[in-house]
Structure formats: C-alpha cells, structure tokens
Amino acid sequence: MxxxxxxxxxxxxxxxxxxxxxxxxxxxxxxxxxxIDRGVLVVNTGNGKGKSSSGFGMLARSLGHGFKCGVVQFIKGTFSTGEEAFFRRLAGDQLDYYVMGEGFTWETQDKARDIAAAQAAWKIAAGMLADPAYDFVLLDELNIALVKQYVQLEQVLEAVAARPPRQHVVITGRGAPNGLIAVADTVTEMRVVKHAFEAGIKAQKGVEL
Amino acid sequence: MxxxxxxxxxxxxxxxxxxxxxxxxxxxxxxxxxxIDRGVLVVNTGNGKGKSSSGFGMLARSLGHGFKCGVVQFIKGTFSTGEEAFFRRLAGDQLDYYVMGEGFTWETQDKARDIAAAQAAWKIAAGMLADPAYDFVLLDELNIALVKQYVQLEQVLEAVAARPPRQHVVITGRGAPNGLIAVADTVTEMRVVKHAFEAGIKAQKGVEL
The missing domain is CATH 1.20.5 (Single alpha-helices involved in coiled-coils or other helix-helix interfaces)
Incomplete structure (x- = not known):
C-alpha cells in the first residue's frame, strides 16, 4: 500500500x-x-490460408536485404499465379524460381507422374540446401509431397540438418510431419476461422491466385 | 459387396x-x-508468425497481376524491414506505401503521440478504401490500433463496407475484434506451435525483419 x-x-x-x-x-x-544468430527453419502448416503467401512475404523481405534466394514450388495448379509473375519479373539473378509440380494429384490422376515430378523438384531443392550461395530457400507445398510419401522425410531431415549454418529455409503445406516439426525453429499452424470459398466466393486474383 | x-x-x-x-x-x-466474384476482406490474426508476411505475399501476387496497390503500416519498430526496401524499390507507381507508426507503444511511451500517429495512418487508409483506383489495400497491424482503441472499430467497419466492390482488403495483427471477424470473408488464426525467439534465437533478416 x-x-x-x-x-x-x-x-x-x-x-x-x-x-x-x-x-x-x-x-x-x-x-x-x-x-543465437543463425539460419532458421520455418514451417507453415494447418488448413488455413496464409501458408504459402507468408512464405512469399518472407521471400520479399529476403530479396529486400539483397539475399540470394531459391524457390521450389512442389505442387502447382493449372492456374497462373501472381507471385510467379511478380518475382520472376523483377528479381533477376538474385532469385532462382522453379515450378515443378504439374498440377494437383486429382488433376493429373497419374501417381507415377506425380512421384516423378516430386522427385525432380526435390533434386533441385536438395541442390539449393547444399549450396552456401543461397541465403534463403522456400520449399512451397513440400509438406504435401511428404504426406503422400512422394518425397521421403529422412531425405529432407538430412538435407536440412546438413545445410549451410546461415541459410534460412521455409517449408509450407498442410500436414507437416511430426519429425519435421521437431527439428524446426518456428512452426505456425494456420487455423481456418472462416474462408470466402465456403461462402461461395471464387478464388480471387491477388488473394489466392 | x-x-x-x-x-x-x-x-x-x-x-x-x-x-x-x-x-x-x-x-x-x-x-x-x-x-460469387467480388473483392474480399481477409483478416490475419492470432499470436503466431505469418500475419504480416502473408499480407506481403498477397501484395506480391496483386502486383504480379498488375493491380494498383496500397499499403499502410500502422506499427513499425525502429528496425528497417526488408519488405519495405523490396517493394519500394521495384513497384514504382503501381504501389503507394506508407509507414505511419513511429515505433511500438513501449518504445515511444507517449500515448498522445501514438494516437496521433494511428489517426494519421487511418486517414491515409480511409482514403484508399474510398478510392476505386486501388485494387488491393493492405492495412498492416491495424488490429493493434483497434485493440488499443487508437482507431475506432466503427470507422473501420463503415469504410470497409462502403469500399469499391472489387477492392480486396487485408487487415493484420493480433487480437482482431469480433466485429471485424464478423464482416470478413476469410479469417485465419496464426497459432504458435513454436517460435525460434523463445529458444534464444535473434530475430532474423529475411524471416522476421
């Protein structure tokens, strides 16, 4: 008192x-x-919106700092996406951008082709994780490939653990495996509170596309 | 059978x-x-990472589609951020970018100055929401100003409801008020599973900064 x-x-x-x-x-x-000052492993998972877009926001930050960046998109719909147009247009040789998936699994309906596409994407990704030239690597929708076991978790854990110590890695997609969450530094679950699509609103350019 | x-x-x-x-x-x-094909209101809230970075990812998508975009950052730390450097450098007159906050409330320690800064930021934001020239508007950390009542929820709800029908709006920040969630089309709660900072790792350029 x-x-x-x-x-x-x-x-x-x-x-x-x-x-x-x-x-x-x-x-x-x-x-x-x-x-502690070192590269971090960030995982964005959950069913909500924002997993990939947050990865692309961090990519923009990294490019803003002059970092050499790599992007591998493991699953890509048949639609063209705004982020690809934007980042390709302006990042020049500061950015290597690979779109490897040929579409969603229910579009291709061909498991062998999906596995081959995922493995080809992983090969590019593994090359980036082994290369100290890359300061920032975004592996978009890799979790989907892990859940379907088109890419093996052990391969990913090994490559991530052996990467250059200052390299940041962002992995996105629903259903991040527990083994990946265990070794990650920052993990966010994007939880759906509500989604426009469920209310009958089309996917919108600039927001989803 | x-x-x-x-x-x-x-x-x-x-x-x-x-x-x-x-x-x-x-x-x-x-x-x-x-x-249904119209502008959507997206809200990113919760305590986890990815609220702002997802907003900046959608900004990149929108710029990729050639949209005219506006950004108002309501709270800004004293650190320089990668996204500001990046987007300012290359977006030209496709983007209007305002950083209005003078720092976190515990840095300024001056409530009157914080309120004045929030109100000035809101004035710019309200102008964008009333202007059909803007296809995409990002109001970064507006929720913080709403929680502190530096900006009134009624003002925001009114401006959002009266905006051009094709305009997308993204509002970020912890503690989104229920009244805002009620009128939003897509709401995501970014939930912390774990965060590098809690393990003693400094905020990293390209990831947080």
Missing part, C-alpha cells in the same frame, strides 16, 4: 509511460536473451 | 486414378458452386 498515494498523484499520461517503461524492460530483457 | 470383385481386379494405378477422379469431381463441384 505504501506507494499508493504516489500512484494516485500520477496523471494518466505518467501512468501510461510507467506501464510502457515496464513493458520495454521486459521486451528488452527478452531481446537480450535471444543471442 | 457387389462391386468388390471388380475393385480387387484393379491395379494400384487404376485404384489411384479412380480415387483421384472422385476427388476431382468433388473439387470441381465445390468450384462450380463458388460463383
């Missing part, structure tokens, strides 16, 4: 300042404790 | 094709039902 009179004498502005000062000290202490 | 013998006679490839054909019919029916 002893400091109560003092508190009462404070203006709302002073109280705000005091609260924010305490918060700043807390945040600063947390920042001071985070001293 | 009557078609059991036929199924048994199918090769694994035929069974895969049949399963995928059924899936394709299901997906195609869903796509056929989604006939």
């Amino acid at each position: 002893s400091d109560q009179p003092t508190k009462d004498a404070m203006t709302p502005e002073e109280r705000h300042r005091e609260r924010m000062q305490r918060k700043k000290e807390l945040v600063d202490r947390k920042i001071a404790r985070a001293t | 009557s078609d059991q013998p036929t199924k048994d006679a199918m090769t694994p490839e035929e069974r895969h094709r049949e399963r995928m054909q059924r899936k394709k019919e299901l997906v195609d029916r869903k796509i056929a039902r989604a006939t």
Whole structure:
C-alpha cells in the first residue's frame, strides 16, 4: 500500500509511460536473451490460408536485404499465379524460381507422374540446401509431397540438418510431419476461422491466385 | 459387396486414378458452386508468425497481376524491414506505401503521440478504401490500433463496407475484434506451435525483419 498515494498523484499520461517503461524492460530483457544468430527453419502448416503467401512475404523481405534466394514450388495448379509473375519479373539473378509440380494429384490422376515430378523438384531443392550461395530457400507445398510419401522425410531431415549454418529455409503445406516439426525453429499452424470459398466466393486474383 | 470383385481386379494405378477422379469431381463441384466474384476482406490474426508476411505475399501476387496497390503500416519498430526496401524499390507507381507508426507503444511511451500517429495512418487508409483506383489495400497491424482503441472499430467497419466492390482488403495483427471477424470473408488464426525467439534465437533478416 505504501506507494499508493504516489500512484494516485500520477496523471494518466505518467501512468501510461510507467506501464510502457515496464513493458520495454521486459521486451528488452527478452531481446537480450535471444543471442543465437543463425539460419532458421520455418514451417507453415494447418488448413488455413496464409501458408504459402507468408512464405512469399518472407521471400520479399529476403530479396529486400539483397539475399540470394531459391524457390521450389512442389505442387502447382493449372492456374497462373501472381507471385510467379511478380518475382520472376523483377528479381533477376538474385532469385532462382522453379515450378515443378504439374498440377494437383486429382488433376493429373497419374501417381507415377506425380512421384516423378516430386522427385525432380526435390533434386533441385536438395541442390539449393547444399549450396552456401543461397541465403534463403522456400520449399512451397513440400509438406504435401511428404504426406503422400512422394518425397521421403529422412531425405529432407538430412538435407536440412546438413545445410549451410546461415541459410534460412521455409517449408509450407498442410500436414507437416511430426519429425519435421521437431527439428524446426518456428512452426505456425494456420487455423481456418472462416474462408470466402465456403461462402461461395471464387478464388480471387491477388488473394489466392 | 457387389462391386468388390471388380475393385480387387484393379491395379494400384487404376485404384489411384479412380480415387483421384472422385476427388476431382468433388473439387470441381465445390468450384462450380463458388460463383460469387467480388473483392474480399481477409483478416490475419492470432499470436503466431505469418500475419504480416502473408499480407506481403498477397501484395506480391496483386502486383504480379498488375493491380494498383496500397499499403499502410500502422506499427513499425525502429528496425528497417526488408519488405519495405523490396517493394519500394521495384513497384514504382503501381504501389503507394506508407509507414505511419513511429515505433511500438513501449518504445515511444507517449500515448498522445501514438494516437496521433494511428489517426494519421487511418486517414491515409480511409482514403484508399474510398478510392476505386486501388485494387488491393493492405492495412498492416491495424488490429493493434483497434485493440488499443487508437482507431475506432466503427470507422473501420463503415469504410470497409462502403469500399469499391472489387477492392480486396487485408487487415493484420493480433487480437482482431469480433466485429471485424464478423464482416470478413476469410479469417485465419496464426497459432504458435513454436517460435525460434523463445529458444534464444535473434530475430532474423529475411524471416522476421
């Protein structure tokens, strides 16, 4: 109770300042404790929107810092996508961009072809993970290929563990295997609260496409 | 039981094709039902990583489609961010980009200044929402300003409802108010499974910055 009179004498502005000062000290202490500086493995999973688009946002950040970047898209619909047009147009040789999947599995309806496409995509990806020239690697929808066992988890875990220590890797897609989550640094589950598609709204350019 | 013998006679490839054909019919029916074609309101919320980066990924998609885009960042740390460098460098007059916040509330420690900055940012945002020239508008971290009531929810709901029918709007930040979720078309909660920062890893350029 002893400091109560003092508190009462404070203006709302002073109280705000005091609260924010305490918060700043807390945040600063947390920042001071985070001293490890190395490449991270980020996994975006779950059924909600934002897994791939968040990966492409990080790609934009990385390009903004002048990083050499690699992208492999493991599954691609037959639609043309805005991000491909955009990043290809302007990134020049700062970016290597591969679209390997020939479409969703229910479009090709040919398992052997899907496996061959996934393996070809993985070969490119493994090359990037082994190459210290790449600062940032986005493996879009790799989780789908892992769930279907078109690419083996052990191959991915090995390549990720052996990668250059400063290289960031982002892996997206539903159903990230537990073994991948275990070795990742940052994992987010994108949870659907609601989705426009379920309300009868078409996939929209700039948002989904 | 009557078609059991036929199924048994199918090769694994035929069974895969049949399963995928059924899936394709299901997906195609869903796509056929989604006939509404208009601008959508997307909200990214929750405590996990990916809310802003997903917004910037959608911005890249929109720019890739040649859309006129607007970005207002309501809260900005003192660090320089890769996405700002990247998008400013190359988008030219296809993009208007405003960074309005002067830092996190615990950095400024000045509530009146924070409110003034949020209000100035909202004024720019409201102008974009009223302007049919903008196809895509990203209001990054607006939810934070709403939670703190530096911007009033009623103002935002009104501006969003009155916007041009083809305009897409993406609003990000923790703690999206229920009133905003109610009118949004697509809402994702980014849920933390784990975060590198909690394991003592510094915020990384290209990933967080």
